[in-house]
Amino acid sequence: MIKRNNLLVHAVLIAGAVLMMFPFVWQILMSLSTNAEVQSVTPHLWPSKFQWGNYAEVFRQVPFLDQLRTSVWITVVRVLAQIAFCTLAGYAFARMQFRGKAIVLGAVLSILMVPSQVYLLPQYEIVQDLGLLGSMTGLLLPGLFSAFGTFLMRTAFLNLPSELEEAARLDGANPFQVFWHVMLPLIRPSISVLAITSTLWSWNELLWPLVVATQSEDMPLSAGLATLINDRTVNYPVVLAASLLATAPVLIMFILLQRRVIDGLATSGLK
Amino acid sequence: MKRRDGFWPWLFIAPLTAGVSVFYLWPIVKTAWLSLTESGVFGGTTFTGLDNYTSLFQDGDLYRSIGNTLLYTAIVLLNIPIAIVVASLMNTPGLRGASVYRVLYFLPYVAMPTAVAMVWRIIFNGDFGVVNYVLGWFGIDGPYWISTPGFAIVAVSVVGLWSSVGFSVIVLGSGLKQIPPELYEAAELDGASRVRQFFSITVPLLTPSIAFLSIVTVISGFQLFDLLYAVLGNSYSNPTIYSSMSLVYMFYEAGFVTNEKGLAAAIAMVVLVLVALATLVQFRLQKRWVHID
Numbered sequence: 422m423i424k425r426n427n428l429l430v431h432a433v434l435i436a437g438a439v440l441m442m443f444p445f446v447w448q449i450l451m452s453l454s455t456n457a458e459v460q461s462v463t464p465h466l467w468p469s470k471f472q473w474g475n476y477a478e479v480f481r482q483v484p485f486l487d488q489l490r491t492s493v494w495i496t497v498v499r500v501l502a503q504i505a506f507c508t509l510a511g512y513a514f515a516r517m518q519f520r521g522k523a524i525v526l527g528a529v530l531s532i533l534m535v536p537s538q539v540y541l542l543p544q545y546e547i548v549q550d551l552g553l554l555g556s557m558t559g560l561l562l563p564g565l566f567s568a569f570g571t572f573l574m575r576t577a578f579l580n581l582p583s584e585l586e587e588a589a590r591l592d593g594a595n596p597f598q599v600f601w602h603v604m605l606p607l608i609r610p611s612i613s614v615l616a617i618t619s620t621l622w623s624w625n626e627l628l629w630p631l632v633v634a635t636q637s638e639d640m641p642l643s644a645g646l647a648t649l650i651n652d653r654t655v656n657y658p659v660v661l662a663a664s665l666l667a668t669a670p671v672l673i674m675f676i677l678l679q680r681r682v683i684d685g686l687a688t689s690g691l692k
Numbered sequence: 693m694k695r696r697d698g699f700w701p702w703l704f705i706a707p708l709t710a711g712v713s714v715f716y717l718w719p720i721v722k723t724a725w726l727s728l729t730e731s732g733v734f735g736g737t738t739f740t741g742l743d744n745y746t747s748l749f750q751d752g753d754l755y756r757s758i759g760n761t762l763l764y765t766a767i768v769l770l771n772i773p774i775a776i777v778v779a780s781l782m783n784t785p786g787l788r789g790a791s792v793y794r795v796l797y798f799l800p801y802v803a804m805p806t807a808v809a810m811v812w813r814i815i816f817n818g819d820f821g822v823v824n825y826v827l828g829w830f831g832i833d834g835p836y837w838i839s840t841p842g843f844a845i846v847a848v849s850v851v852g853l854w855s856s857v858g859f860s861v862i863v864l865g866s867g868l869k870q871i872p873p874e875l876y877e878a879a880e881l882d883g884a885s886r887v888r889q890f891f892s893i894t895v896p897l898l899t900p901s902i903a904f905l906s907i908v909t910v911i912s913g914f915q916l917f918d919l920l921y922a923v924l925g926n927s928y929s930n931p932t933i934y935s936s937m938s939l940v941y942m943f944y945e946a947g948f949v950t951n952e953k954g955l956a957a958a959i960a961m962v963v964l965v966l967v968a969l970a971t972l973v974q975f976r977l978q979k980r981w982v983h984i985d
Contacts, residue, residue: 448811513704543719566711668807
């Protein structure tokens with residue numbers, strides 16, 4: 422009885438999963454087809470011969486490796502910087518007393534309510550004035566600091582008991598030593614949530630790199646692909662292959678770390 | 693006893709607050725100011741008062757963009773009812789492979805928008821797309837989705853819907869775990885059907901998660917840019933973009949393509965006000981329908 426019910430549940434869930442997966446499957450199949458097959462009026466379900474050469478073409482027709490390097494570099498630096506700055510600030514906001522704390526914290530968190538367009542133009546002007554347009558530094562600068570990360574880290578530190586901290590202080594540790602040796606290791610799960618969410622955000626981000634990087638060699642993959650889509654000289658299968666290669670790292674990261682990502686997103690609730 | 697930590701807290705918050713002040717707080721003030729100015733061809737800005745706003749409000753583009761943004765948001769909101777059904781099916785007691793389903797439904801949310809855009813462009817292609825091919829089975833002659841005003845924004849919304857279901861499934865899934873199973877057992881004893889249980893127990897007890905998701909969806913819907921830009925292409929390659937653009941796309945065009953910084957700043961301020969209003973209205977409405985025990 423229960424078994425038969427579950428069969429129906431599986432049927433519905435599988436049908437949904439097929440719809441969700443269809444674009445990915447289609448993308449893989451089309452990336453291995455010829456341009457003519459992609460554009461045939463009756464869709465080809467299966468390429469007549471796998472065109473692995475399309476993947477080699479990506480590296481010939483697109484500055485893919487430059488863009489990959491940029492994506493990796495800005496993501497790594499931003500994630501490390503966000504972890505460093507947000508844990509430090511989050512700790513102070515959660516566990517320390519100082520004059521003006523409420524005001525500073527309120528100002529930082531207010532940014533969470535503001536759509537990103539509101540600060541984009543002046544950010545651009547600052548980077549322009551510093552002569553950093555098109556540079557790696559220009560690409561990563563505003564993303565080094567995160568109000569959301571600060572919020573996440575503050576919440577993590579707020580939930581810790583105070584006994585350990587007090588004990589370490591009595592042993593004569595200074596506040597930085599307490600933070601570094603005692604408190605930081607305790608919020609490791611939250612730090613990994615921050616690392617995962619900021620990786621996703623940085624890897625997929627489009628608008629900022631699109632305005633800051635003007636040459637396609639200077640762009641990260643997300644912006645590079647966006648310009649590629651508008652470029653009529655590169656054919657469909659090659660663009661599809663490039664797109665798959667570009668998004669594969671985050672998809673693989675997610676599949677490997679799925680439990681952590683899902684728990685993290687469910688508890689932190691963010692977009 | 694209140695302990696003061698001397699200069700330490702300031703050392704701790706210095707890097708973050710410096711960065712946030714320079715790159716976020718100051719820019720907000722600057723944008724508000726920019727929206728009241730016009731930038732000259734040779735640089736320099738002149739104060740023009742509310743001119744940008746008056747010309748913006750007289751421009752049909754603004755209302756079309758707001759309309760497109762609202763339509764997109766409305767379609768993407770459908771992800772919530774879909775996700776409620778999916779999440780509660782995944783929550784079926786004794787169901788095997790639930791975690792596999794979760795991964796499959798969630799992958800579109802993780803994927804890079806610009807990377808999935810190309811395949812969606814092909815799926816929606818007017819001549820050789822699968823969508824029109826399937827419509828053809830039913831004798832429907834599908835439109836050129838990407839390049840026809842009105843249809844383009846619907847195509848983008850479908851992609852938005854596809855990519856957001858997974859996130860809602862996760863959030864609702866954790867909401868479902870908090871519903872005590874005894875409630876269902878009691879309902880079972882009273883002879884309530886599965887469907888009845890769904891509407892009388894599951895949905896009401898999920899209202900906090902539903903409220904959260906609808907706010908998140910509306911806020912991110914108002915910021916539609918990535919998918920629109922990636923699926924439809926830019927104004928050089930697809931002129932339809934002007935009739936299909938979102939508020940943020942309009943901001944991007946003004947700020948970085950036609951270089952009307954003051955106008956762009958005014959659009960940004962309009963987005964800010966609309967998002968604030970939408971959030972406020974939802975918080976108000978929540979009091980009426982969100983179940984809190």
